[in-house]
Amino acid sequence: MKILISDVELRKSFDIANIVGRNYPPADILYASSEDSRVLKVIYANLYLLRTADYMNFERDLKEIISLLSNGEDIVYLPVEERTTLLFYEFLEKNPAVAPRFLFALPQLTAFNISRDKYLLNVFCTENGIKAPEIISFDRLDTWKTEFKPLVYKPKKGSGSAGVRFILQPEDLQTLEPHPDYFFQQFVGDGKEVCGGFYLMSNGELKGFYSHKRIRTYPEQGGVSVYSKSVQNDDIKEIGERLLKKLQWSGWAMIEFLYDEELKDYYIIEINPRAWGSILLSEFNNARFINKYIELSLGKPVQTSEVNFDTYIRWFFPWDLISYAKKRGRIPGFWKWNKRKTCYIGFTYATFFSSFLFIFYSVFSVKHIKKVLGVK
Known part of the structure; x- marks a missing residue:
């Protein structure tokens, strides 16, 4: 059995790779990047090219990966990015001979497409009596x-x-x-009371849940989470479970909620049908979503685990650091690390050398430079 981690040029894939590497030997892990990079080849063993810009190259690269493996060896697919997973759905449909070699926990394509379209999701929620703006x-x-x-x-x-x-x-x-x-x-409430619910499902049945509440975002209005705390929120657990049951969902799902203080109610904003940016917290707080996803894909019983809600996650570099600079240092407790209770995106479970190399790659990669310059 092999585990395929795609899009390893992304920061969240780096975190996922470090978590999988804690539980499985390097020989069982296939790291796939959409670009050929010498730096990534130093960070990851068993690095393969898996281009995601178009289906033709994706199919060619994935078939090349399969050809290099032993006959009959199963491959667990981890859904890192929406675009890659859409290409994966297409690959399974067009290649029925090799499709059985892939093991995964994914929803039906119809449900996947509803989740990734915010308008369709809003309509679906309204039709099923689930609150959405x-x-x-x-x-x-x-x-x-x-x-x-x-x-x-x-x-x-x-x-x-x-x-x-x-x-x-x-x-x-x-x-x-x-x-x-x-x-x-x-526009719901003040737009700042955001809470994320994280679910592991199997054909509409809940197999795991935890949630976190944002403490800081950057930018402050509508930005990414840079500091969050694990929380037990039974309200969003029930709402999200009801929605995902209606969708007959399988695999990971991150549901974003906004809380209206005046109406004392939660509204569903969107679903991320893929790995989310703070998935590192699922390992640190003992929800163990990555390992449980692999168990689910293999058809094994999903082991229960007790979530530690006294845990935090920080995206210190670069966004929390930029936020600190923008506020001219006026963030109380900013330099308190508390590693026992806090995990750090891009650092926790990684070696110092691999973290340094990945930051170097992220800052100076061609893709990042084009993004900063606005070049497509």
Whole structure:
């Protein structure tokens, strides 16, 4: 049996690789990157090329990986990125002869596509009596301006806060050109009471859960989590489980909720049908989602574990450090490390050498430089 970790050029894949490496021998792990990098070859043993820009190259590379393995050896697929998983679905459909060699815990493609489209997910929640922010259609905007309430203008598909705009006053609507790939949504509460629920499912049955509450984000409005705490939140556990049961979900799911302090209620904002950026915490707090996913894929009983809720996660470099600089050092307790209770993205479970190399790669890779310069 082999375990395939794709997109290892990504920071979350680096964390996943370090966790898998704690539980499985190096010879059982296949590391796959979408780009050929000498630095990555130093960080990872058994590094393979698995291009994800188009299906043709993806299929060619995955078949090459299979050809290098012993006949009949099973491969557990870990869903790191949405795009890669979509290509994987297509590969399974077009290659029925080798498809049985792959072991995984994934939802049906229909459910996967609902989850990755924020508009479709919102409609699905509403139809099934699950609270989600109200959708405001384009033809209601003129009426909305007269009795204005804040809105969120967001892309139907996309990762994190990319492309999201907050409409906090009527004048903000004047600068927007309605686009078919975007939609308007009710602004919930103050927009800051965000809580993440993390689920492991098998055909709609809950196999594992934990949650975390954001302490700091960067940027402050709609940004990524840079400091969070594990919490036990039975309300979002029940809401998310109900949604995922309706979808007959299998595998990992991260559901983002917003809390409305006035109405004392949680609203579902989005589902991430893949590994999330803070998945490192699932190992540190003993939820052990990565190992349990592998057990589920292998058809083994999923072992129970007691989650330690007195745990934290920090994305110290670069985002928390940038936040500290922007606030001119006015963050109380910023330099308290508390390694016993806090895990650090890109550092915990890694060696100093591999962390240093990965930071070097992340900062100076061609992909990162193009992103900073806005070059496609």
